[in-house]
Amino acid sequence: MSPHAARAAETGRSSAHAQDGTRRLAPARVLDVDPLLDDPGTRIIVCCGSGGVGKTTTAAALGLRAAERGRKVVVLTIDPARRLAQSMGIDSLDNVPRRVKGTEGDGELHAMMLDMKRTFDEVVEAHADPERAAAILANPFYQSLSAGFAGTQEYMAMEKLGQLRARDEWDLIVVDTPPSRSALDFLDAPKRLGSFLDGRLIRLLTAPAKLGGRAGMKFLNVGMSMMTGTLGKLLGGQLLKDVQTFVAAMDTTFGGFRARADATYKLLQAPGTAFLVVAAPERDALREAAYFVERLAAERMPLAGLVLNRVHGSGADQLSAERALAAAENLEESRIVDQGDGKAGLRNSPTQQGRSDSSAHSSVAPEPESPAGTPSPDAVDQVTAGLLRLHAERMQLLAREQRTRDRFTARHPEVAVAEVPALPGDVHDLTGLRDIGNRLADNRRELPGTDG
Amino acid sequence: MSRLQVVSGKGGTGKTTVAAALALALATEGKRTLLVEVEGRQGIAQLFETEALPYEERKIAVAPGGGEVYALAIDPELALLDYLQMFYKLGSAGRALKRIGAIDFATTIAPGLRDVLLTGKACEAVRRKDRSGRFVYDHVVMDAPPTGRITRFLNVNDEVAGLAKIGPIHNQAQSVMQVLKSPETAVHLVTLLEEMPVQETADGIAELRAARLPVGRVIVNMVRPQVLDAADLEVLRTAPRTALARSLSTAGLGGARRGGSAEQLVEPLLAQAEEYAERYALEQEQRAVLGELDLPLHELPLLAEGMDVAGLYELARELRKQGWQGGS
Known part of the structure; x- marks a missing residue:
């Protein structure tokens, strides 16, 4: 099941609160942390x-x-x-x-x-x-x-x-x-x-x-x-x-x-x-x-x-996982076609395959970087495909998180929720804690999927 | 391959999942394994999507090639009553003990006793033979308490020795320790490529070694796929944004000009790549720390679709591919 279909099914199953076809069940209430902290x-x-x-x-x-x-x-x-x-x-x-x-x-x-x-x-x-x-x-x-x-x-x-x-x-x-x-x-x-x-x-x-x-x-x-x-x-x-x-x-x-x-x-x-x-x-x-x-x-x-x-959120959530993957494949295919070496059938491992092809067969730019210090168009296409795959993965994760959250919200619509966006690394100082605090208090704006 | 495989790990690392996958992997090709749960959490039942497990060995899965996985959720109270019945023929007096709170007391409060009962039951299954003298289970896999408590849990002898200096509990502890400290046992730790679980794994190994418990392998769970490698990240640092926008446009994602749909994707996609790069660096750091532990390392992938029964089979296959196979 595609993430979208899954999400639709999930929303449909618990649709008492969302008959208008909205993409997700918004939590009934948003937890506002600051008033709680400020209240003597x-x-x-x-x-x-x-x-x-x-x-x-x-x-x-x-x-x-x-x-x-x-x-x-x-x-x-x-x-x-x-x-x-x-x-x-x-x-x-x-x-x-x-x-x-x-x-x-x-x-x-x-x-x-x-x-x-x-x-x-x-x-x-x-x-x-x-x-x-x-x-x-x-x-x-x-x-x-x-x-x-x-x-x-x-x-x-x-x-x-x-x-x-x-x-x-x-x-x-x-x-x-x-x-x-x-x-x-x-x-x-x-x-x-x-x-x-x-x-x-x-x-x-x-x-x-x-x-x-x-x-x-x-x-x-x-x-x-x-x-x-x-x-x-x-x-x-x-x-x-x-x-x-x-x-x-x-x-x-x-x-x-x-x-x-x-x-x-x-x-x-x-x-x-x-x-x-x-x-x-x-x-x-x-x-x-x-x-x-x-x-x-x-x-x-x-x-x-x-x-x-x-x-997790994404600043590019207008681009679905499916479209991102299709676009990544487009790029990888066109690179193989450009090189015209008939290896289009071998696409199991796009990144690696692409790399060995380019060094072995591309007559123009065997190195990923062109002399001017900027990457060759080929190398750019390759990393762009990587960016798109990364994005597809992110969107799949988003959909999965969405489903588990919706399940909770359906069971407990009365519970106010504060969402804290994921950080890539661990927190180990006051600056990091302050950042988490800001994210906690700021969760209204950061809700992924509500503004897209 | 040790016959008792104990799987521990920091909370949230997926040790129950790994234990279940390991039980499946070791059962493959006609073997029989027992997957044991000791914390009364019914994690195995949830994982295999079955009803709550009773205190009874029950077949829950068939492994590829005809093997079987049995599961047992050990209930310390019932284990104690069993035990009393076996040694003292208590009968209904056992129920009286229960009413009065003695069983609760013995299994919950009396330190170490609960653990002796739990590990004792697992060791009994390890040693059990059928009439023809063959082991009933080729392997017993235990979903054990988390890393922070594992040494204490397994080191029942020390725990109980100070308290029960003589008597059947003392003897039971002794015989359990014979299994646990022998090569018949291996204690594996599950971790993630994150700072705290890795630190806890290193600490846990040191503790296990100090207690002379046999440390097995380290399993890194939920490893995210490598989408961009170091060379890709380097290209991203130098590539002009206009070039990326053009490339996105070529891929069919709209206009590359300022304000075009492809151009609008560049910043957020780069932001995601930056997060990825940061995480990638942290993960490499943690891999290096794990490498210094000088233990066999296994990596299991994060399953994109979340964890379910099919996923368990996938992880079991992965473990076998990495050389984790049942032997006799």
């Missing part, structure tokens, strides 16, 4: 989305833009690219925000990189007396949990967010979320960890005497001894003992993990919080984004919109 009521922006879609860069770019528009911002990043972290001066892992130098305007940008183990340690140290804290920190179960449990990073990101918010030194906090396998992990993990550490099993493990002492709890007690027995067999008695001492120490000092997780959860539902779902115009990323949008709605968490990174 916006206190927390959470950037979430699946891995590899540019969440960290988006968070950093939003933070920089907000700071340069006058706000006092802190950006909490989870796993920034090394060079970006270096250029922001946050590559040292001391787990506290640092002022980022080189910003423009009156605002301030602070940034930090999350160290999950250290954050966990800090929580322990802040809430336990020194002796008990030392016991917890030395517990092997704690050490594994704080460094390794799949949800710890998510939990600690939320913990750090709570801490930053409590310090009340910044009027805007921008949070990047951990690179989870699924965007939903970061909503679920804190609760999961909280409820485990606070849950029935742990109570059973840690307080057998209390439970057993009460009449009517005999059954539970039987269940418990069977279970600790089995767990003990399975894991070895030492682990079980470690867990018990760990949980006992944690429990008495903390007043409940679940309460903490709940508090952070409430913070995310508070009016000053805005979620931005970050995605790229690829099938998997947008599918995750759609799940996330639905989940946020179910949790009554405020979604500001979708940031769609790496969207």
Whole structure:
């Protein structure tokens, strides 16, 4: 199916909103980033989305833009690219925000990189007396949990967010979320960890005497001894003992993990919080984004919109992929005909074939450059054909991105979208972040395909 | 060719796709492979466009020449219940454990335990033989956790050793490690020609090597076709725009004069070429970094039509063409 036919089919399938034969479903709403950043009521922006879609860069770019528009911002990043972290001066892992130098305007940008183990340690140290804290920190179960449990990073990101918010030194906090396998992990993990550490099993493990002492709890007690027995067999008695001492120490000092997780959860539902779902115009990323949008709605968490990174455009979108390819073939054919060596049948690899032909058979200009320093007409035709093939590829990419975007829009027409044009390279300094910020804010004008 | 092929990579590099293509490639010509998923994401089902996979080995594809690809989504909870059943004949007590949260606890919270169960199941499939003493699967391909977690995931022995010093979990970890650290296993990393994934690949390899896990190959995924080479880009730098406009006009795209349709294409097409040139340079840089890793490198093309089942077969063919074939 040609890209055009495919697009037409796609639009036709989801045409409830576009019966007038327009080429694409325009997003119902365009996400305007600047009012969100400028609103003093916006206190927390959470950037979430699946891995590899540019969440960290988006968070950093939003933070920089907000700071340069006058706000006092802190950006909490989870796993920034090394060079970006270096250029922001946050590559040292001391787990506290640092002022980022080189910003423009009156605002301030602070940034930090999350160290999950250290954050966990800090929580322990802040809430336990020194002796008990030392016991917890030395517990092997704690050490594994704080460094390794799949949800710890998510939990600690939320913990750090709570801490930053409590310090009340910044009027805007921008949070990047951990690179989870699924965007939903970061909503679920804190609760999961909280409820485990606070849950029935742990109570059973840690307080057998209390439970057993009460009449009517005999059954539970039987269940418990069977279970600790089995767990003990399975894991070895030492682990079980470690867990018990760990949980006992944690429990008495903390007043409940679940309460903490709940508090952070409430913070995310508070009016000053805005979620931005970050995605790229690829099938998997947008599918995750759609799940996330639905989940946020179910949790009554405020979604500001979708940031769609790496969207491709073309300044020449009046020229379709098909016409570009046909034109490229015209050029290549005419070159072969001009040379009149009967090789017109061998067109499998136009560029390479063309090159070897010209050096072997062209009597006029064997070199690609003519004596005046400008390329020969032949060489120009050859690169023009290349330009056209490049363009055809771009247009095919555009069509594919269009289809995935339209699918999302059909499912969630209510979600405001900001599209960020793709950059050819990586971002690793403030200039690059500023550029991304401009592209984010400027997305109205840059929408590919709407002006052609 | 190792019998357990572990495929990892940074998120977004397409490791599930590569794992599936590899399972197909290794199954070609009458072999049988098992494609294993460990993260409960149902990525394999999505890729093969089938319904969600149960915790059961199920044939999902036929490879060229009569081979078969089976798939298994390992569910750690069910794996643990299986395991308890096998060793302790728990029966309904297993359900009681589940109700009380013990299974959740053991598979989610107890660090390393979940991983032992997941890798243990894969290793069991690697070693399984039929009645005639032949291996049931010629190869097992694992769609593993991402690069950042792969060493921890595979190095279950160290993880669990500190916690479970004795007992069946400890023994299980030991026997899993025997497979994972042997030449029977190869850990491959999928990357893109971009800075972060390449950096992460280099870091991942260093970690794997430090843990003495067998590093296999590096697969560069979604490689874009080379439309213009360095010589073409040089010509573009020197060619007068009027000449390009004339050439576009010759190709049938309208007038070459100022304001003509062909002339109007020159600037935007050159802008696209400039982006291409910048990306091309970055990609060459990353290729050089990958070259220094001193590992076999494979490149898989970006499929213009996006990823689907047909695309998987195409990538499998490509892997075979690059010498990746099943052996016994």
